[in-house]
Amino acid sequence: MYISLNERGDAEQPSEATAQVKRRVSSVVITLGIVSMLTDVSSESVAAILPLYITSAMGLSTIAYGFIDGLYQGVSAVVRIGGGWASDRADQPKWIAFFGYGISALAKVWLLFAGGFAMIIAVVTVDRLGKGVRTAPRDALITASSDPSNLGRSFGVHRMLDTIGAAVGPLLAFVILYFIPTGYTTVFVVSLAFAIVGVILLGLLVPNRRPRSERAAASSEPRRPFRWRNLNDPRLRRLMLAAGVLGLLTVGDGFIYLVLQARGSFAAQWFPLLYVGTNVAFFVFAVPLGRLADRFGRVRIFVIGHGALLSAYALTALPVGGATITILCMVLLGFFYAATDGVLAALAAQFSPPGNTASGIAATQTVVAVARLIASTGFGVLWFAIGRVDAMLIVAAVLALAIPAVVVILRPLLTVAKTA
Amino acid sequence: MTSRLRLVIAAVLTIVLLGGATVYGIIAFSGYQARLDAPSQVDTTTAPAVDTGSRIVFRNTATGAGYGLESSVPLSDPKGTRAIGTVACDRIYSTAKYSMCLRIDRGVLTTFSATLYDAKWQAKKAWALPGIPSRTRISADSKLVAFTSFVTGESYGTVGFATATQISSTDGTDYGNLEAFALMIDGQRNTAADRNFWGVTFSTDDNVFYATASTGGRTWLVKGDLAARTLTTVTQTAECPSLSPDGTRVAYKKNVSTSTTAYWSIAVLDLATGVEKLLPEKRSVDDQVDWLDDSTLLYGMPRIDSPGDSDIWSIPFAGTAAGSRFIQHAWSPSVVRE
Numbered sequence: 001m002y003i004s005l006n007e008r009g010d011a012e013q014p015s016e017a018t019a020q021v022k023r024r025v026s027s028v029v030i031t032l033g034i035v036s037m038l039t040d041v042s043s044e045s046v047a048a049i050l051p052l053y054i055t056s057a058m059g060l061s062t063i064a065y066g067f068i069d070g071l072y073q074g075v076s077a078v079v080r081i082g083g084g085w086a087s088d089r090a091d092q093p094k095w096i097a098f099f100g101y102g103i104s105a106l107a108k109v110w111l112l113f114a115g116g117f118a119m120i121i122a123v124v125t126v127d128r129l130g131k132g133v134r135t136a137p138r139d140a141l142i143t144a145s146s147d148p149s150n151l152g153r154s155f156g157v158h159r160m161l162d163t164i165g166a167a168v169g170p171l172l173a174f175v176i177l178y179f180i181p182t183g184y185t186t187v188f189v190v191s192l193a194f195a196i197v198g199v200i201l202l203g204l205l206v207p208n209r210r211p212r213s214e215r216a217a218a219s220s221e222p223r224r225p226f227r228w229r230n231l232n233d234p235r236l237r238r239l240m241l242a243a244g245v246l247g248l249l250t251v252g253d254g255f256i257y258l259v260l261q262a263r264g265s266f267a268a269q270w271f272p273l274l275y276v277g278t279n280v281a282f283f284v285f286a287v288p289l290g291r292l293a294d295r296f297g298r299v300r301i302f303v304i305g306h307g308a309l310l311s312a313y314a315l316t317a318l319p320v321g322g323a324t325i326t327i328l329c330m331v332l333l334g335f336f337y338a339a340t341d342g343v344l345a346a347l348a349a350q351f352s353p354p355g356n357t358a359s360g361i362a363a364t365q366t367v368v369a370v371a372r373l374i375a376s377t378g379f380g381v382l383w384f385a386i387g388r389v390d391a392m393l394i395v396a397a398v399l400a401l402a403i404p405a406v407v408v409i410l411r412p413l414l415t416v417a418k419t420a
Numbered sequence: 421m422t423s424r425l426r427l428v429i430a431a432v433l434t435i436v437l438l439g440g441a442t443v444y445g446i447i448a449f450s451g452y453q454a455r456l457d458a459p460s461q462v463d464t465t466t467a468p469a470v471d472t473g474s475r476i477v478f479r480n481t482a483t484g485a486g487y488g489l490e491s492s493v494p495l496s497d498p499k500g501t502r503a504i505g506t507v508a509c510d511r512i513y514s515t516a517k518y519s520m521c522l523r524i525d526r527g528v529l530t531t532f533s534a535t536l537y538d539a540k541w542q543a544k545k546a547w548a549l550p551g552i553p554s555r556t557r558i559s560a561d562s563k564l565v566a567f568t569s570f571v572t573g574e575s576y577g578t579v580g581f582a583t584a585t586q587i588s589s590t591d592g593t594d595y596g597n598l599e600a601f602a603l604m605i606d607g608q609r610n611t612a613a614d615r616n617f618w619g620v621t622f623s624t625d626d627n628v629f630y631a632t633a634s635t636g637g638r639t640w641l642v643k644g645d646l647a648a649r650t651l652t653t654v655t656q657t658a659e660c661p662s663l664s665p666d667g668t669r670v671a672y673k674k675n676v677s678t679s680t681t682a683y684w685s686i687a688v689l690d691l692a693t694g695v696e697k698l699l700p701e702k703r704s705v706d707d708q709v710d711w712l713d714d715s716t717l718l719y720g721m722p723r724i725d726s727p728g729d730s731d732i733w734s735i736p737f738a739g740t741a742a743g744s745r746f747i748q749h750a751w752s753p754s755v756v757r758e
Contacts, residue, residue, distance in 0.1 A: 051551075051552055051570070052524065052530075052552060053727075055552050055554075055570075056510065056524070056552075056728065057727035057728050058722060058727065117681070118681065171528050171529075174526065174527065174528055174529070174530045175528055176445065177526050177530070178526045178527050178528065178530075179449050179452075180445075180448050180449050180452045181452075181488070181526060182452065182727065182728045183445075183448055183449075183452065184727065185448070186444060186445050186448040186449075189441055189444045189445075190441045190444075190445060192441075193437045193438055193440060193441035194438075194441075196437055197433070197434050197437050197438060200430055200433050200434070200437075201430055201434070204426040204427075204429060204430040205426060205427065205430055258571070258582070261550060261571070273529055273531075276529070383613050384612050384613040384614050385613075387613060388613065
């Protein structure tokens, strides 16, 4: 082996005493998962009813979210990098994450007083900026609190809890509206309560980690200052390249659902439920795939996840439709997210130099986010130009070529990841 | 602080906050129930099993019993006692024979539907909708229906703005989604995939209709031909048309905003001369207007201070006067002439 396994080498040889502990996922990771779950219940309950609120309560027709969404994605990428940088720079991942969760909670307070379409969009934007800030420091905390050999599983557990929140939020909101058809304010109040509880649990129960200071103390080396060029690690570069290439071929789920819908392969009434189905598949697969990633290699699972995405594309392009195809697509998309979302964070953490975890994760996730934004925009153009099914076939074909190319790019990481 | 103390504080705060939210929800629920059981804030009566007489049918938005239900007032006395029906609709349109009711079917899994009712309020046909209901119309002779909904999932999957509009006959023939019709913009066939159609209004011949077409961020008033399955542009920047009973004019909402946020005025186009006139309504109108008669338009305006409530306003099409409140606490008007 020509590369050392991992710079956190001593953790790779567990003593008998720690072997038992290692099987378990750290309570910090579970607490962070619960914080994310509560926050997602909060955000997604509001997000799910906003179109209804705007049309039913405010009497407006829904105005294109598309452009706002694009704007937010762009800003979010910058903010995400900033969050990762601040976290590593200050060596305070917990408090940067706390800040991110905090401004999202404040946005919910504002929502109670917001009137008018522009205000509501502003609130949603602030909420999502908070999400951008907190993601990388939180993932760095997960990394610092986990055993490196169990990292995939830790992220799997976190993403499972997170996705449960995303699935429960809309359901909770609709239950409230079922009992109180005009109860939008009740949804906002409940959302605020969940957001504050999330922030409190993070503040009180999650211990801060100071990855750079801790390392300096452990190795009696001087604490290394934060530098962007620390990220110039050939393995991290390869990972970002591969994730970026695949991200360029990841069009939004919404397009897949619209293709299925245009095909008439399921009754229109199921359309609003596809997102729920995909989320359910995501949280079911998150932990098993995280464990598999630790065992058989995170790179492998990451690549296989894109195989599932390819299968979903291919299914939508099939001339046959029906409920089976639709359900299979949801399962494949959920599998794709479970195999790639947490696993990518684990890979980025694994290949980031110590003390640069948050910025390494942030940079990788930003590459993916920007690539996907380009993919969705480009796909939209293709969709308009040549039609939905042909556009889907083209993306599927390019993805089928890209996956082997990515395997070549990631080959040097494969050996490392397997042994690590 | 010891970790035990932190845990206790966290647990207490969690219980207080989530408990507080639950209490808020229970109070809101009982408040809602009380409002439901309370007498309506307007004079109401129970609608007869079969509605008769010339009337204005609408969605009742008065607080209290009967909120959200199909209701009507006599055409001769629009400010009088309203007859409250039994069917809940978010958007409604009635003719002498039928009513189209677009509905949000609330539940853990919220879905959307369109239902055609006969004069006895028996459901005759139903369609599932791919998103939040928007507009619906029935032709004056009760032979054709059209309905528009948004194509929305839950918002984390919203792909911009999309609508689905379908035309069917009341005896069962489906003419399908308007996207399958040939769209001619200024004489050129347009096949862009971002075509969207909404807001149909029927003429009296069961073939010609008008609707909104949009692509590339622009909108048009289009004239549709059901037999030929074509849509031909008439004029630009016009949405949610409504043909006058005598068939000579089309009223619609016209986006007069110069920013990205839409601001709609009501405009009336004379089909013979092609002259378009903006009416003196200063507020933005987001509705498909309807004709009370050949000289007056009706439209809904939400009440800013009271979410979920709205009024129906009227305005003379000649532009001689500003709008005035026509029916309070009401939404989605249609005029039934018998």
